[in-house]
Amino acid sequence: MTSEDLNVSRETFAKLDAFVKLVQKWTAKINLISRQSEAELWERHILDSAQLFALAPPFETWVDLGSGGGFPGIVVSILAQEKSRDQRFVLVESDLRKGTFLRTAIRELGLNAKVISGRIEEIEPLNADVLSARALAELDVLLEFAERHLKSGGTALFPKGSLWETEHQKARMRWSYECDPIRSKTNPDAAILKIKDISRV
Numbered sequence: 001m002t003s004e005d006l007n008v009s010r011e012t013f014a015k016l017d018a019f020v021k022l023v024q025k026w027t028a029k030i031n032l033i034s035r036q037s038e039a040e041l042w043e044r045h046i047l048d049s050a051q052l053f054a055l056a057p058p059f060e061t062w063v064d065l066g067s068g069g070g071f072p073g074i075v076v077s078i079l080a081q082e083k084s085r086d087q088r089f090v091l092v093e094s095d096l097r098k099g100t101f102l103r104t105a106i107r108e109l110g111l112n113a114k115v116i117s118g119r120i121e122e123i124e125p126l127n128a129d130v131l132s133a134r135a136l137a138e139l140d141v142l143l144e145f146a147e148r149h150l151k152s153g154g155t156a157l158f159p160k161g162s163l164w165e166t167e168h169q170k171a172r173m174r175w176s177y178e179c180d181p182i183r184s185k186t187n188p189d190a191a192i193l194k195i196k197d198i199s200r201v
């Protein structure tokens with residue numbers, strides 16, 4: 001992977017590369033991601049997370065739920081540094097060891113982000129302009145999380161696998177929302193669901 005593939009500056013690419021090295025170092029101890037080569041890590045996690053950034057409307061606060069090893073939360077925080085210093089990121093992660101990893105990454109990479117170590121359904125509402133969650137829960141549940149943490153008028157970005165249409169049908173039984181499915185750059189069967197105007201049916 002190169003800075004041209006991702007359409008980012010060399011400085012941003014160097015930060016992404018430093019993050020990849022950090023993930024690899026910590027994965028040996030706390031299993032942030034399944035064991036894989038560095039090339040796979042770029043494609044399956046960095047590129048997959050980075051594609052969300054271009055889909056976000058203008059925002060001040062981006063909240064990433066269940067950030068785990070920092071996907072997409074840390075990746076989008078790195079990309080944001082290239083554009084603006086004013087965008088704030090909040091990463092919610094209940095696992096304390098992963099929280100320690102995320103705080104280390106934020107400190108070492110100098111990101112404008114913070115970590116909340118708590119459960120999504122228990123912490124105070126976060127009033128996000130943009131809300132993301134990757135590999136966390138079914139759409140039906142994610143919409144419940146969005147109801148709590150997304151500001152009125154905000155946008156949710158949920159990357160989903162090949163079964164996204166089934167999840168969408170199921171969620172429609174409980175929720176009304178505007179949904180724009182965008183084909184994933186890393187898997188043609190997968191989609192990023194760009195969701196707005198969520199309310200209960």
Ligand SMILES: C[S@@+](CC[C@H](N)C(=O)[O-])C[C@H]1O[C@@H](n2cnc3c(N)ncnc32)[C@H](O)[C@@H]1O
Binds near residue numbers: 098134
């Ligand atoms: C399958 S991992 C996905 C991590 C990351 N988003 C990714 O795509 O690689 C889900 C993460 O969400 C966290 N998590 C699950 N339920 C949660 C909850 N209710 N509140 C906060 N974090 C939660 C887990 O600890 C785990 O790190």
